[in-house]
Amino acid sequence: MNALARTVNAEAGSASFDFVGVRVTCDHAGVLHVPAFDTLVVSDLHLEKGAAFARRNMHLPPWDTAATLARLGAAMARYNPGRVISLGDSFHDGQGAAAMPDLFRAGLAALMAGREWIWIAGNHDPRPPENLGGLSADNFSLGALTFRHEPSRRPTPGEVAGHLHPAATVILRGHPVRRACFVEDGVRLVMPAFGAFTGAADIAAPRTAPLFDWPRLNAYLLGRDRVYAMPGRLIARR
């Protein structure tokens, strides 16, 4: 990609560029805005992950859903999108949606109100969430963009996926600095995981590295209040 076609807007905390001819904005909160389609994309919410662990005797705070929804709400307020795509693994397990406390159910409903909402199926939540409304699909297309949960082995250009929980490590002055990130290589774009209890995995790890065209790769690292664009050559390989 041509450096001039990219604008990193440190003030607004985002980076915008053309991906398969569509202007997209990577927001430091970890959401992707596609203005042409009035759409906000978010991936790997893993709602009710705390409760999923509690079912296995680990009493993680039940507040992860509240935290995730609050951050999502704040990000949505910045773009006020007509459509939201949740790119799979929206709930941490199959019981999550049904067992969700009313408090959080109401919070989610408030976010969904007045918008088109699309649940893409993920490996953690292959079946549509119960009693929540919205549309459910395995994948979804908008113009040149195709939205699906898992990156495919042979992607068609314009694939937007999640699942990997990507992070990149850059070595700066000898210090490893690791951040969750968006990854884009001109063919596909992989979203960072958004949920409050989601960790991240290095894209340079042997399992994920071959998915990308490294000479053309850019990672957009999520900073405290902005994104940092880093070319593939700066990302530590294993």
Add this chain to the structure above:
Amino acid sequence: MSALLPKPFQDWFASRGWTPRPHQAKLLDLAAKGHSALLIAPTGAGKTLAGFLPSLVELAQRGRLRPGEAWRGPHTLYISPLKALAVDIERNLSRPVAEMGLDIAIETRTGDTPAHKRQRQKLSPPDILLTTPEQLALLIAQPDAERFFAQLRHAIFDELHALVTSKRGHLLALGLARLRKLAPALRTTGLSATVADPDALRRWLASQENTGAMAELVAVDGGAKPEISVLFSDERVPWAGHSALYAVGDIYEEIKRRRTTLLFVNTRSQAELLFQALWTANDDNLPIALHHGSLDVSQRRRVEEAMQRNALRAIVATSTLDLGIDWGDVDMVIHVGAPKGASRLQQRIGRANHRMDEPSRGLLVPSNRFEVLECVAALQASGAGAQDTPPLLDGAMDVLAQHVLGVACAGPFDEDALFDEIRSAEPYVGLDRGTFADTIDFVATGGYSLRAYERYAKIRKAADGRWRIANPRVAQQYRLNVGTIIEAPMLAIRYVRRGRGAGRGGPTLGKIEEYFVESLRHGDTFLFAGRVLRFEGIRENECYVSDGSGSDVMVPAYMGGKFPLSTYLAESVRAMIADPARARGLPPQVLEWLELQGKKSVLPKRTELLVETFPNGSRHFLVAYPFEGRLAHQTLGMLLTRRLERAGAKPLGFIASDYALSVWGLEDMGEMVRRRAFSLDELFSEDMLGDDLEAWLDESWMLKRTFRNCAVIAGLIEKRYPGQEKSGRQVNVGADLIYDVLRAHEPDHFLLRATRADAAAGLLDVRRLADMLARIRGNIVHKRLGHVSPLAVPVLLDIGREPVQGGAKESLLAEAAEELLTEAASP
């Protein structure tokens, strides 16, 4: 000879030409009366035998198992902080027992004991069981604990001074309270090196049902005074760094002169570096070995055995060998790097020459100029017999939570009775009922105000009002996570042939911190287990390496293992700097350095805090010299940075050492002081410990690390075991994520309170910082300089050596992003 000593014992002593020492007789006497005792004695005083003698006598008289008497539990429990120590004691105790022809079974039980042996021990326990605090916690959490310990008469706690200052000590104190309930006739004996406050240990050994009750004190005067000196090399002592490589020639000569030399260092990376350097200098092919906690256990055992056979001439070790193990014929202890405390020094030097009447020999090797001051101070303190062991802390809440679950695993408990039992343990004397109730609530359902997990409770109150575990899986989980020792995330190191790549098996060399591995690229070389290794890659939870070569290798930095400078030594160092001419024993190099400081800047008086400001490169520096230890300085550094940011000084970062801290930024802070943009008195005013501290604390990475430890100990998240990730299921959520969510939604949660209490008490040294700020009020001396001062040189050289944390990483990212933009914009 003591009348309490049966014939075989008298004969045994006589056959050696020995008589029981007065303290051994005294302990026998106290035991006969059923009293508990604290024995404080120097190494070589026959401390171990003194502790066991009453048990051996009682057991010798107990006689054989009578017909029809089906089962006997252990009579004596011995707890040591180290597995190796338990193994060592078994050996040393078995000899006299065999020689006296006593029919007493002595066995160890540690994490290394095979499962079948542990199983057998439960069915047929030895008379004397030698074990560790973690194993005790496991034993009392067994459903048959009551029967197992019913006949217990005596519990011996070795190296008690080392145990009581940590959370391990808290868990052990709770275990002891439990043992007292299971075996009401229990006596305790504590074995300890000299400490600053023996009464605290005496209370620890006694049930605090009668608040303030103490075990009897038996103190043995320290034998011959150790002969310690500080190495003043003809070589130039470096400004900074911790490797002491300049002195390797001198150290090697010393090793050649002695039979066996024990070399102590403060960190594992120092151990690696020193070992490598000695190996290079080893023209005579002397047998020199390396021993530290990250090495594979089989290698450690080999070294320990060689040491016992006196087959080694020198061993480089970290604190894994710190405690009372009898390691053959050591006639010299060299301490490389500063000892950090007077008591610590005396304990370590005491390793040499295990005979009370002969002096131990020790040599201190400072690794930089500030450490020269510290070593001289430690030497003088040791000469004066000064003790600066840390005070005991209140029992930690996370440990309490772990113990409560352990109690429930053994069987149903009554809340009131357990509360009383816990308050009989010294660290928990001050526990209030509200906190105890919160602890139980936390153990049961996580203690959240959103009562979302009632269905998934770990313990439940039954109809009889007693608490019991909800299902057997809870006990299983408890057993896997018992203990209070939390290591930083580690990867196993596996050795493969060059070019075979990662994921091909190969022998395990030990483990290494994940943090270090993250900074490695394929082909990088680093030092480990005394060899140069080449990084091949990571697979799952393992780091693959092959043979490497070259001299420009990295050394893994290990978190932790760095003790802060004791207040006592800090005070002495300040006195030396105030008046170097009057301080005895400083070498010419260091005197010249301080003289130069006096000329170029100023030498602060004892009560003063010197603050220097000067430009260096494109940055402006502010350096302060409080000498209050790394932890307090780190806290101070974060707080100063916040204030300087508000004052508009645009600080970029800071670094803290044991002696000083340095903040750098874009604005000239000296000039800002001159034009009164801020005053140093305001900058260092005590009110920073109020709001600023609260605000910063909550965001600090140090608090997050503390939280992680609390969360694991309290059982909220599980310990990570090497290889666990292989199973593919994600077992844990990152503690940082949990912390952030909890802080935002339930800031007063049990675990956050536990974390803050921990941090304030120990980790951040807030108390020490507060004392310092009070001391320097109105005594700040500011020097505005045109360039770096002699005293500041070592401080500046440390920049870039220490890992950066938190906010500093964000600045690095911003810097890199700027550079990329500039690059892209240039034609």
